[in-house]
Amino acid sequence: MRGIFSVLVENKDGVLSAISGLFARRGFNIDSLAVGTTDQRDISSMTIVSTGDERTISQIEKQLNKKVDVIKVRRLDETRTVELEMLLIKVAYSATNRAALIELCSVMGAKIMHVSPKYMIIEMASDPESIEDFIMLCKPFGILETQRTGTIAMAKK
Amino acid sequence: MNGAEAMVRCLQEEGVTTIFGIPGVAIAPFYEAIYNQDSIRHILVRQEQAAGHAASGYARISRRPGVCVTSSGPGATNLITALATAYADSIPVVAITGQVNSSLLGRDVFQEADMRGATSSFVKYSYLVKDVDDIPRVFREAFYIANTGRKGPVLIDIPCDVQAQKLEKAFSYPENVDIRGYKPTARGNKSQMDKVIETINKSMKPLICAGGGVILGNSETEIRSFCEKFNIPLVSTMMGIGVMPKKHPLYFGMLGNNGKPYANRAVSGADLLIIVGARVADRAVPKPDALEQRLKVIHIDVDSAEIGKNLGPTIPLVGDAKLIFRELLNADIHIDTENWIRTLEEFKKNTVDTRVFSEKLVNPMTLVTTLSEKMDDDGIYVADVGQNQLWSADNYVMKNGRFLTTGGMGTMGYSIPASIGAKYAAPDKQVVTVVGDGAFQMSMYELGTIAVNRLPMKLIVVKNRYLGLVREHQEKVYQGHYSGVALYDYPKYDKLAESYDMEYFHVDSNDALPEALDRFLSCDKAALMVCDVDSSDKTK
Numbered sequence: 252m253r254g255i256f257s258v259l260v261e262n263k264d265g266v267l268s269a270i271s272g273l274f275a276r277r278g279f280n281i282d283s284l285a286v287g288t289t290d291q292r293d294i295s296s297m298t299i300v301s302t303g304d305e306r307t308i309s310q311i312e313k314q315l316n317k318k319v320d321v322i323k324v325r326r327l328d329e330t331r332t333v334e335l336e337m338l339l340i341k342v343a344y345s346a347t348n349r350a351a352l353i354e355l356c357s358v359m360g361a362k363i364m365h366v367s368p369k370y371m372i373i374e375m376a377s378d379p380e381s382i383e384d385f386i387m388l389c390k391p392f393g394i395l396e397t398q399r400t401g402t403i404a405m406a407k408k
Numbered sequence: 409m410n411g412a413e414a415m416v417r418c419l420q421e422e423g424v425t426t427i428f429g430i431p432g433v434a435i436a437p438f439y440e441a442i443y444n445q446d447s448i449r450h451i452l453v454r455q456e457q458a459a460g461h462a463a464s465g466y467a468r469i470s471r472r473p474g475v476c477v478t479s480s481g482p483g484a485t486n487l488i489t490a491l492a493t494a495y496a497d498s499i500p501v502v503a504i505t506g507q508v509n510s511s512l513l514g515r516d517v518f519q520e521a522d523m524r525g526a527t528s529s530f531v532k533y534s535y536l537v538k539d540v541d542d543i544p545r546v547f548r549e550a551f552y553i554a555n556t557g558r559k560g561p562v563l564i565d566i567p568c569d570v571q572a573q574k575l576e577k578a579f580s581y582p583e584n585v586d587i588r589g590y591k592p593t594a595r596g597n598k599s600q601m602d603k604v605i606e607t608i609n610k611s612m613k614p615l616i617c618a619g620g621g622v623i624l625g626n627s628e629t630e631i632r633s634f635c636e637k638f639n640i641p642l643v644s645t646m647m648g649i650g651v652m653p654k655k656h657p658l659y660f661g662m663l664g665n666n667g668k669p670y671a672n673r674a675v676s677g678a679d680l681l682i683i684v685g686a687r688v689a690d691r692a693v694p695k696p697d698a699l700e701q702r703l704k705v706i707h708i709d710v711d712s713a714e715i716g717k718n719l720g721p722t723i724p725l726v727g728d729a730k731l732i733f734r735e736l737l738n739a740d741i742h743i744d745t746e747n748w749i750r751t752l753e754e755f756k757k758n759t760v761d762t763r764v765f766s767e768k769l770v771n772p773m774t775l776v777t778t779l780s781e782k783m784d785d786d787g788i789y790v791a792d793v794g795q796n797q798l799w800s801a802d803n804y805v806m807k808n809g810r811f812l813t814t815g816g817m818g819t820m821g822y823s824i825p826a827s828i829g830a831k832y833a834a835p836d837k838q839v840v841t842v843v844g845d846g847a848f849q850m851s852m853y854e855l856g857t858i859a860v861n862r863l864p865m866k867l868i869v870v871k872n873r874y875l876g877l878v879r880e881h882q883e884k885v886y887q888g889h890y891s892g893v894a895l896y897d898y899p900k901y902d903k904l905a906e907s908y909d910m911e912y913f914h915v916d917s918n919d920a921l922p923e924a925l926d927r928f929l930s931c932d933k934a935a936l937m938v939c940d941v942d943s944s945d946k947t948k
Binding site: 260261265268269272276306309310313314316317318319320321322323 | 524525528529532533536553587588589590711712713716717
């Protein structure tokens with residue numbers, strides 16, 4: 252199963268390594284990790300997505316809670332959560348398929364950020380599943396490079 | 409006031425009177441501040457690992473955080489095994505390490521080691537102090553974190569220049585601690601408490617399994633009273649030895665791999681197991697999943713992450729054992745356990761030890777039994793790791809004293825420095841160390857600390873000329889291919905004792921044992937007793 256954790260931590264040096272070290276040491280998976288500051292400067296917010304059985308996911312929550320620099324841990328319910336991920340993708344094109352790529356972007360809600368004679372850099376902000384779909388659909392054109400931010404998530408209530 | 413003087417002030421504010429360590433250039437300002445005061449005595453050990461173990465022994469007996477100090481680089485890295493040991497056993501230790509000047513951090517200069525990074529999985533929390541004015545807050549928090557919730561070691565790494573800097577603000581020791589991410593739970597949740605009481609009332613064959621957490625939480629009295637009031641039997645883990653006297657009618661021994669068969673039968677026969685302050689690790693309960701299918705389990709621990717870590721669905725109760733059992737003592741519990749207790753007594757009576765010991769030399773079981781019976785009622789017995797530990801745990805006759813050993817990490821060489829710490833915490837109490845000849849040689853440099861400080865320590869070396877527990881394993885699993893385990897007949901213990909001004913005793917038969925022990929225990933200076941044990945004697 253998938254576990255999405257929204258974690259508030261002290262914005263201090265060593266905290267990110269303490270958290271990633273915890274996952275490494277106890278053999279927990281990190282599928283994605285996104286970190287940023289919050290509206291309070293001394294607090295950072297992390298969204299951690301992991302997979303494992305129920306015992307593992309609940310251990311992750313408890314072990315995160317044990318960390319002195321962790322202020323709050325919320326395990327988010329997948330069905331009641333807004334998830335967002337950002338993608339930058341560099342896709343090759345030719346005269347024959349240029350229109351098709353532009354159409355794909357428009358259908359999927361992706362934005363063309365840069366166009367050069369041989370490739371486009373496209374941006375997409377969406378839920379992780381749509382990002383996966385979009386990458387798959389870009390494959391036939393020729394993907395030159397991708398960059399993903401990792402999921403950020405927020406509970407609906 | 410400079411940083412180093414502030415550090416000493418902080419220790420004084422915490423009521424620290426004894427610290428263990430070894431100086432070096434990176435911690436020199438602190439040692440200068442120690443030199444200029446007289447309320448804190450510094451015990452110079454012979455290797456930094458021993459400073460950590462001594463602080464652990466001190467903490468366990470004084471029931472306050474133990475303090476150890478080292479310099480930077482190798483001095484600090486030598487401490488890591490001791491920190492890992494204290495972490496595994498949840499012992500409150502505050503470790504202060506000197507660090508290279510803050511301007512040089514990260515440049516791999518002489519004797520620089522990244523201690524925060526190196527110890528990150530072996531400490532409860534760590535600090536690298538970069539601002540001298542942070543010292544009072546950091547010390548206050550470090551002692552608080554080490555000694556609350558699930559206890560454990562905390563590291564304070566302080567660059568040399570920060571120790572030497574003048575404080576800009578006037579020194580003020582914070583009265584309260586407010587760490588927003590650290591609020592340990594003390595009282596049990598009301599509805600969980602009700603569930604626990606209801607479950608106990610429904611059980612016919614309840615059993616308490618007490619771990620080291622009971623002792624760390626100073627809750628032995630409460631748990632004993634609870635067992636006595638409701639007639640509930642108790643078994644312990646190795647770290648829980650001492651929760652009840654061995655001869656208590658409700659005590660049914662240590663469980664687990666190396667425990668009493670009747671204690672394990674008690675676990676199998678119970679319909680409700682109440683685990684208190686124990687990790688349910690592999691040595692105590694080899695197949696926890698099988699357990700949870702058979703009986704109801706209540707798991708009480710101050711660390712919520714322990715509950716459900718090794719054992720599946722249970723009734724969890726997070727909180728401080730002392731407070732919880734104080735409440736449970738007044739709970740509405742009515743159960744009749746007469747028959748259950750009778751069954752357990754039968755188990756105990758019918759357990760026959762089939763182990764065969766060599767007749768020629770000292771029987772290690774007889775040694776432990778005779779020794780612990782002859783010890784003062786409130787004496788402290790410190791066992792090392794290896795066969796000596798298992799024989800000790802199995803046969804120690806707990807009266808009103810303490811049994812110290814390292815159960816979690818199993819660090820050889822723990823006992824001698826831990827005993828030194830214990831002796832400083834309780835100078836009037838008898839402290840006896842039992843150690844194998846393997847572990848003895850990993851820590852015998854501490855005889856220097858014992859000699860210089862004229863500590864009347866009592867060390868017993870259980871000598872079988874092998875790393876005995878590994879040898880036993882090789883015999884069982886590898887057809888007796890003894891690989892890298894022979895120690896032969898060294899050192900010459902009589903000469904070693906003489907060179908450290910210790911009384912020397914040598915026993916090579918059971919007959920000579922009682923009288924030799926009497927003389928050994930009544931010796932008013934440090935004494936070393938070597939007991940020859942046959943290398944074929946086994947723990948199982």
